Structure formats: C-alpha cells, structure tokens
Amino acid sequence: MNLGYWEDFWKKNTEFGGFRFDLDGESQKDIFKKLDKKRHTQEPDLTKYFEQLLLEGRDLLEIGCGIGTDLREFASRKARVFGFDFSPYNSLISDYGLRLYGLDGVVILADAEALPFPDCCFDIVYSWGVMHHTPNTDKAISEVYRVLRPGGTAAVMLYHKGIQYLLIMGRYILKLCWLRMRRREFISYAYDKTPLSQIFSKGEIRQLFHDFDITSIQINLYGGLKDHRYLKVAYKLFQIFPLLKHIFGTQAFITAKKRLESGKLNQKPEVVCPLCRTSLTKRDEGLVCGNDKCAKKFDIYKTIPVLHDYNLDDVIVTGDDAMKEKTLTSNLYRKWVK
Numbered sequence: 323m324n325l326g327y328w329e330d331f332w333k334k335n336t337e338f339g340g341f342r343f344d345l346d347g348e349s350q351k352d353i354f355k356k357l358d359k360k361r362h363t364q365e366p367d368l369t370k371y372f373e374q375l376l377l378e379g380r381d382l383l384e385i386g387c388g389i390g391t392d393l394r395e396f397a398s399r400k401a402r403v404f405g406f407d408f409s410p411y412n413s414l415i416s417d418y419g420l421r422l423y424g425l426d427g428v429v430i431l432a433d434a435e436a437l438p439f440p441d442c443c444f445d446i447v448y449s450w451g452v453m454h455h456t457p458n459t460d461k462a463i464s465e466v467y468r469v470l471r472p473g474g475t476a477a478v479m480l481y482h483k484g485i486q487y488l489l490i491m492g493r494y495i496l497k498l499c500w501l502r503m504r505r506r507e508f509i510s511y512a513y514d515k516t517p518l519s520q521i522f523s524k525g526e527i528r529q530l531f532h533d534f535d536i537t538s539i540q541i542n543l544y545g546g547l548k549d550h551r552y553l554k555v556a557y558k559l560f561q562i563f564p565l566l567k568h569i570f571g572t573q574a575f576i577t578a579k580k581r582l583e584s585g586k587l588n589q590k591p592e593v594v595c596p597l598c599r600t601s602l603t604k605r606d607e608g609l610v611c612g613n614d615k616c617a618k619k620f621d622i623y624k625t626i627p628v629l630h631d632y633n634l635d636d637v638i639v640t641g642d643d644a645m646k647e648k649t650l651t652s653n654l655y656r657k658w659v660k
C-alpha cells in the first residue's frame with residue numbers, strides 16, 4: 323500500500339458531485355440544494371435518523387464532513403457542530419456552506435487518526451463513509467472513544483461485506499486478477515475507485531468497537547445501487563425481502579455508546595494541538611500550540627485552520643484539477659483491473 327498516494331488522493335479529492343463552486347460567488351444556494359437533494363435521494367432515511375441522534379445531545383463532531391451536507395443539516399437543527407475533513411477543498415466548501423446559510427459551526431482540516439480535540443468533549447461523534455478510507459480504522463475509532471463524553475454516542479457508517487463485496491471478490495478470483503494486483507488494492511478500486519476502501523464484516527465491526535457498548539448495527543443497501551448496471555435487480559429484490567438486506571447489504575450503520583464509567587467529566591469542545599492537546603493561540607497568520615515544549619505552529623488556509631502536517635503548496639487544487647485527478651484514478655483502475 324502506497325500511503326503517499328493515499329494521502330495525496332484524499333487531499334485532492336473533492337466531493338462536489340461534478341458541480342463547480344465559486345467560493346466567492348453570491349448565488350450558490352441552488353448548487354447546495356441540488357447536492358442536498360442528491361444526498362437525500364441516495365440515503366432516504368437520513369433525516370429521520372438525524373432527528374433521533376440529536377436527542378442524545380448538542381455538541382457534535384463530524385469526521386470527514388466532505389462538502390458539509392450533513393454538517394449543515396445538524397447545524398440547522400441547533401446542534402453545536404465541529405466538522406473536519408482531510409481534503410482542503412472539501413473543508414472550504416463545508417465552511418462556506420455554513421456561512422452561506424448563516425449557520426454556526428467550526429470547520430477545520432485534520433486527520434481522523436489524530437483528533438485535535440480534548441478528551442470527553444462531544445455528546446455525538448458522527449461519521450458517514452469515511453473511516454474505512456483511513457489506513458488505521460482502529461486508531462480512528464479509539465480517537466472517537468477518547469473525545470466522546472461518558473455516555474456519548476458514536477454514529478458511524480462503514481462499508482459492509484455484502485453483495486457488492488461478494489461480486490468483486492468473485493471477479494478477483496475468477497478473472498485471475500490476483501495474478502496482477504493485491505486484494506486490498508483491487509477491492510478499493512473496484513468498490514469506489516479510491517486507493518483504500520476497507521470492507522468489514524459484522525464480527526470485524528464488533529471487534530473495532532470493542533471498547534463501546536454497541537446499541538445497534540444496522541445493515542442497509544446504498545441507495546445509489548438502484549441505478550447500478552447489475553445490482554439494480556438485487557436492489558429491488560432486497561426491498562421486497564428485507565432479510566436479504568440485513569445479510570447482503572453494503573453499508574453498516576453502527577450506533578454505540580461510550581461507557582459511563584470511563585473518562586473525565588465534561589470538557590468544553592475546542593480545537594487543540596493534535597500532538598499534545600494543549601490550547602492554541604493566534605500568532606502571525608496562523609496558530610501556535612500554547613505548550614512551550616511543543617510550540618507547534620499550524621497554518622490557516624483561507625478560512626480553515628490546518629491541524630495536520632501538510633505542505634499546502636502541494637495540495638491546493640481548483641475544481642478542475644480535482645476532476646482531472648479523479649479521471650486519472652479511474653483510468654488507472656481501468657488499466658489495472660479490466
């Protein structure tokens with residue numbers, strides 16, 4: 323696994339559904355509306371779920387918020403939101419979206435494996451379709467545990483070893499792709515054309531969340547599959563026979579609670595140094611860790627504090643560059659896999 327390539331991909335990745343954003347423009351609400359509609363067509367049960375989730379508290383962190391569709395929805399339902407992504411462009415769009423709609427919230431750029439937040443400071447940590455893309459999912463989940471308040475709720479969607487995984491594995495074996503490509507890389511590209519997508523069974527998920535009290539693991543089928551060339555038939559069948567969906571569904575939605583006896587009492591959510599977890603102060607054009615022994619400096623990219631070791635000169639991309647990168651990745655996939 324080439325981690326340099328993994329990092330580079332996500333830094334340049336944008337989830338803006340082919341729409342072009344002019345971040346200084348005035349009339350962007352229509353684009354956001356279209357993106358929100360697309361999201362809720364693909365995931366029709368989300369709104370109902372968000373309502374339930376927000377009964378658990380108000381301080382919410384979203385890990386890998388992409389272009390901020392869900393973050394905006396949480397903020398509009400009066401949650402106090404913090405969101406971050408690994409991609410500078412996505413983080414900017416998330417921040418821009420909050421401001422466009424007059425919503426409060428903090429958006430930063432950070433890594434799911436080293437959260438720049440104190441222990442025990444969130445009621446809810448939410449993450450949709452992100453932690454299977456990070457190399458150390460177990461590390462990311464232990465970070466979720468750390469930043470949750472005792473009794474706080476983790477709500478996480480991870481890919482599940484369902485029908486799509488079985489078909490891909492079938493292709494990998496029968497078409498002798500294993501002669502040319504490692505399984506992990508093949509699955510990643512075939513699943514969603516990313517350099518790293520890990521797919522988990524229910525047992526593996528239970529292991530990942532072993533510190534938590536798991537409330538439920540709900541298996542669903544990704545709504546976008548209803549337009550899939552082959553899987554649209556399965557999609558229809560699964561609607562008629564829900565048991566099939568529970569076994570062969572493609573997404574696992576995990577709700578789990580941090581044990582009451584673990585951790586300190588409530589801390590205030592704030593952005594801290596990811597290395598030593600000390601508060602940050604503004605200095606020059608950026609931020610600096612208040613711990614003299616650490617004194618790590620962090621940049622601010624446009625409006626976004628960068629709480630991760632980045633060389634921003636390498637990663638700032640325009641929408642067009644990002645689209646090229648996506649095309650490049652899928653060409654690579656076609657060359658390797660087909």
Ligand SMILES: C[S@@+](CC[C@H](N)C(=O)[O-])C[C@H]1O[C@@H](n2cnc3c(N)ncnc32)[C@H](O)[C@@H]1O
Pocket residue numbers: 332333335337385386387388389391406407408409412432433434435449450451452455456
């Ligand atoms: C498939 S998108 C999902 C975005 C959003 N949650 C949604 O549902 O639309 C995956 C996101 O995870 C982010 N990501 C991947 N690895 C990450 C990491 N280690 N830390 C933070 N974000 C990460 C990517 O930049 C990307 O925006």
Ligand SMILES: [Zn+2]
Pocket residue numbers: 595596597598599600611612613616617618
């Ligand atoms: Zn520090």
